[in-house]
Amino acid sequence: MRQAPADERMDRFRALALPLLGRFHRLAIGLTGNQQRAEDLVQDTMLRAWRYFDTYQGDDFRAWMAVIMRNLYRSKAAPAALSTDSEWFSEVADLLPNPEQEVLARDRAQRLRHLIDTLPETLRETLVTREFGGLSYTQIALALSVPVGTVMSRLSRARNDLRAAWMAAHDGDVS
């Protein structure tokens, strides 16, 4: 099969990849918990995707990109550092009307973030990919190389564990 000229390939790549930047940036923040690491991860993902774009078979592009991001993340992850940086929260805080609400929201977000980070990695990864990457079950299955049934199982366990911990944390607030 004739290979498209480089300019055409780049145009096609841009058309497919650039609209996904926001979504993958959000997923990267979810994975890394750190603004700078998230930006590095997104950039590395984009450049690696372009580098291997010739191998893209025309299937689900978002899932293909998610595979690349996941592999890069796993090759560089430093899980112990995930909860140490709250810079990612600054954009949320910008939306709040007063300092008191900002403090409360920041505390609440940090606790929720901590609970996510304490999930087993397979559950955390599935939950983050769904909640922040917005991938469908089928896309998550492709990205994580597991059956769709496993995605459903992991997601329901992750949410249920998180729900129980989150409810318990709220009970602690009341008492």
Added chain:
Amino acid sequence: MICEDRLEPINALLDGELGPPDAALLAAHLADCPSCRKLLAELGQLRNDLSQLIPERDAPSRLQAKIEAALDAQAVVRSPVANKLMHVASRMPIMGRRGQRLGWAAAALVIAAMTAALLAPRHNETVDFAGVRDAVLRSSVSESSVAAEPAPVIAGFQLVAARRDLVAGHVAQVLQYLRSGKTITLCIWAANGEPAHVVKNATYRGMVIRYWNDGDREYWAASARPGLGLDMLVARLTKG
């Protein structure tokens, strides 16, 4: 007490991944099961809390600019020589992200230097490639140095990078501007007696170039994806 066998369907329902027959079965169950209704409400609240944790919005403009610039560089760094230089730069003994940045800086330098070098009539390719190679190997110095001269402020264009570097034998100010997602590289160096000339146009291997000499300095503006931005930048630089 929750109905364990309803946990996955309830999650699938929240995600819009439950087919109509299964959704109907679950709805019938929910009508008779307060604990599952409570579970559904709590999971829905949890999803709402999660969605507020990291709001949906566009990627930061600085990240978009970096990626656009990197892709622009990739679009023209396809020649074996440039790829080899990129490979050499990326293997320089520098750790982590800095090494990658230097790789890109090297690639950007290759582009700017090749463009200027290969279009300059008084140059030959052997000399220019040697100059490019020297500049690439000194990319760690060039990246850390601060541009000595102030960069031109061009209305409507965002300056995203500036450095002082050697381009085809000239000590040059290398500037990158961004407009509408497109990156334009501007190289400026002293005219050194070269005669002034008006704006000339050239295209080299997919890169569109405008270059002129005002008698004091030579200006080379280049972009792999110029659109209208390149001519607008030139017009705004030359009108004064």
